[in-house]
Amino acid sequence: MTGQVRAWTCIPALALAAFTGCGTAEPAPKPNGTPQRVVVFAPSAAEALVALGLADRVVAIGSHGPWPGEFAALESAGSFDRPDLEGILELECDLVLTTASVAASIGHQRLERLGVAVETLDTSTFEGVFTSLARLGVLFKREDRAAELAAEMRDGLERVRVATADLPPKKVLFVVGRDPLFVAGPGSHVDELIRLGAGINVAHDAASPYQQFSVEAVLERLPEVIVDTSGDAEYWDRWPFLPAVRNDSVYRVEPSVLVIPGIRLPEMAQAMAELIHPGTFAQPTDE
Amino acid sequence: MKRPRPLLTARRLALCCLGFAALLLVALAIGISFGSGEVSLTDLWSKGLSERHQAILFQIRFPRVLVAALLGGALSIAGVSFQALLRNPLADPYVLGVSGGASIGGVIALTLIELPRLAAWIPQPLIVPLFAFAGALGALVLIERIATVGGQLTVYTVLLTGAIFNAFSAAMIYFIQSLASLEELHAIVFHLMGRVREMEIGWVGLLAVAILIPATLLVSHGRAFNALSTGEEGATQLGVDTERLKRRTFVLGALLTGIAVSMAGLIGFVGLVVPHLLRLWFGPDHRLLLPLSFLGGAAFLVLADTLARVLTAPNELPVGVVTALVGGPFFLLLLRRRGASHGF
Numbered sequence: 001m002t003g004q005v006r007a008w009t010c011i012p013a014l015a016l017a018a019f020t021g022c023g024t025a026e027p028a029p030k031p032n033g034t035p036q037r038v039v040v041f042a043p044s045a046a047e048a049l050v051a052l053g054l055a056d057r058v059v060a061i062g063s064h065g066p067w068p069g070e071f072a073a074l075e076s077a078g079s080f081d082r083p084d085l086e087g088i089l090e091l092e093c094d095l096v097l098t099t100a101s102v103a104a105s106i107g108h109q110r111l112e113r114l115g116v117a118v119e120t121l122d123t124s125t126f127e128g129v130f131t132s133l134a135r136l137g138v139l140f141k142r143e144d145r146a147a148e149l150a151a152e153m154r155d156g157l158e159r160v161r162v163a164t165a166d167l168p169p170k171k172v173l174f175v176v177g178r179d180p181l182f183v184a185g186p187g188s189h190v191d192e193l194i195r196l197g198a199g200i201n202v203a204h205d206a207a208s209p210y211q212q213f214s215v216e217a218v219l220e221r222l223p224e225v226i227v228d229t230s231g232d233a234e235y236w237d238r239w240p241f242l243p244a245v246r247n248d249s250v251y252r253v254e255p256s257v258l259v260i261p262g263i264r265l266p267e268m269a270q271a272m273a274e275l276i277h278p279g280t281f282a283q284p285t286d287e
Numbered sequence: 288m289k290r291p292r293p294l295l296t297a298r299r300l301a302l303c304c305l306g307f308a309a310l311l312l313v314a315l316a317i318g319i320s321f322g323s324g325e326v327s328l329t330d331l332w333s334k335g336l337s338e339r340h341q342a343i344l345f346q347i348r349f350p351r352v353l354v355a356a357l358l359g360g361a362l363s364i365a366g367v368s369f370q371a372l373l374r375n376p377l378a379d380p381y382v383l384g385v386s387g388g389a390s391i392g393g394v395i396a397l398t399l400i401e402l403p404r405l406a407a408w409i410p411q412p413l414i415v416p417l418f419a420f421a422g423a424l425g426a427l428v429l430i431e432r433i434a435t436v437g438g439q440l441t442v443y444t445v446l447l448t449g450a451i452f453n454a455f456s457a458a459m460i461y462f463i464q465s466l467a468s469l470e471e472l473h474a475i476v477f478h479l480m481g482r483v484r485e486m487e488i489g490w491v492g493l494l495a496v497a498i499l500i501p502a503t504l505l506v507s508h509g510r511a512f513n514a515l516s517t518g519e520e521g522a523t524q525l526g527v528d529t530e531r532l533k534r535r536t537f538v539l540g541a542l543l544t545g546i547a548v549s550m551a552g553l554i555g556f557v558g559l560v561v562p563h564l565l566r567l568w569f570g571p572d573h574r575l576l577l578p579l580s581f582l583g584g585a586a587f588l589v590l591a592d593t594l595a596r597v598l599t600a601p602n603e604l605p606v607g608v609v610t611a612l613v614g615g616p617f618f619l620l621l622l623r624r625r626g627a628s629h630g631f
Contacts (some may be wrong), residue, residue, distance in 0.1 A: 057493035064468070064469055065538045079469070096436060103348060177470075177473070179412070179474075179477075179484070180477055180482070180484075180603065203601070205601065206601065206602070207599075207602060211602055212602050212603060213601050213602065214322070214323045214596060214601050214602070214603050215347060215485060216322045216323050216324045216343050216347050216348070216596075216601075217323040217324065217600065219343050219347070220323065220324035220325065220326075220339065220340055220343065221322065222339060231410065238346075239339075239340065240341075241338035241339055
């Protein structure tokens, strides 16, 4: 009888030992110490991995895209704020690349306790994009390629800055959602894109990067250009006195074109500048 | 059984109603005069009002204060009617569960329906409210069926059915939310949060008809509600067809609630605080309480919505936050001071 009891009490202890053993004592094989099996929740990090020639390391992606074409067939590892812990362990991945978020932090802590390295990247600003790219270079031992890419990006951004430097600034509204109206404010990469394209964000006093904004305030500030990613750009036609409507400068843009910052920042900056000041890049710019 | 004493003279009724109508007008004027834009009602008399300021005054603020007034009136009169119907001071417009049906309908429209495809048939801003209202009507019919036992609508079953239906709808919404994408989640949160939305003036007219008819019908039941406050048996002895009264109140109040939730989500406190405040000030006579609740609720929500627009401009607060933050403490204070003489 007592023997039986003892045998039962042993099981949790054994299970615990087995469990902790899995988590710590079994390092994944890492040729030259870089992560081989990566789960990506941040689309911007996925783009950067492709550019660094590391696309084949990615084994699963998050459920919120858009993702580069080469990842379309990969399986989903849940959403960035609710990662599928079992699925990730099943894949025997050695790195999770994700964006920083309060909602996700509990999931991240659990993953780390289960022995999976988690790297959070902040790509919400220009500087964040460059820092993240450098960090990926270090993690995957591709510092040189990362530095090269960064230099190319800075050149691209500089070209846009030079091209728009002497243009008169225009007042720009960038819409990310409707009903209620949400706009891009200071602290967002969109705000930086607008500035680089010789624009002034009319939502300069919004309290957060993407904020709810009153239509009345938009009418009061008379934007000259409206870039609308909400899918309902026709809405603005009802205010014909807005300079943007009068001058046919309300643009409906797919969110993926300008909303997710990453290594395509120079192209985004050029696209934004072209929206704000049409024709800036129309004539061949190569020397 | 004593009949409620007719303390109320026609003169007092008329004076009180006129006073509250004036209050509502002042509230509307205040609502039109403030916002994130720098233009006020007084600018109307200055020459050369710019096009944008005309648009702000007439196309944004004017329809918006009217919508706020109509919704505030609807919620408040539904609240006072349900408190009379259920003889329960805690009753508010959402107690019957119809709001749950409206919420489910709206959430379904936001997640499962391809809005752009439907937009070819129905104006886009109306899709979600229409689905929500269909949900409210569905819930209304269902709850009325379930709560009717042996041909009678009893207070006890109505309360329980409502509570259970609300819990069920909350679970349904959580279920849909857990499957929704990030953008859909965002839309759901903002749909349910309780805010007065923008509306074109033509639709405001339609909303006015839809709200004023049931509200007027409820106002005409003041005497019967007074009889009902003596108990169902007492009311029957006083010659009131209580079954018909209960059913009518149920349907009219639920319609008003359904319209309000479809248009604005869940705006709390208006239907609870305004009727109780008026009861504290003017006594329990429903002939006075019903019209004053409509006018007072209208003025209250217009002012609350004005605060919601101004406090954090150019950002807007959900008006439900303002009604609860302002209404809650104010009401508790008054209850402390006047509570002893508070005859429900």
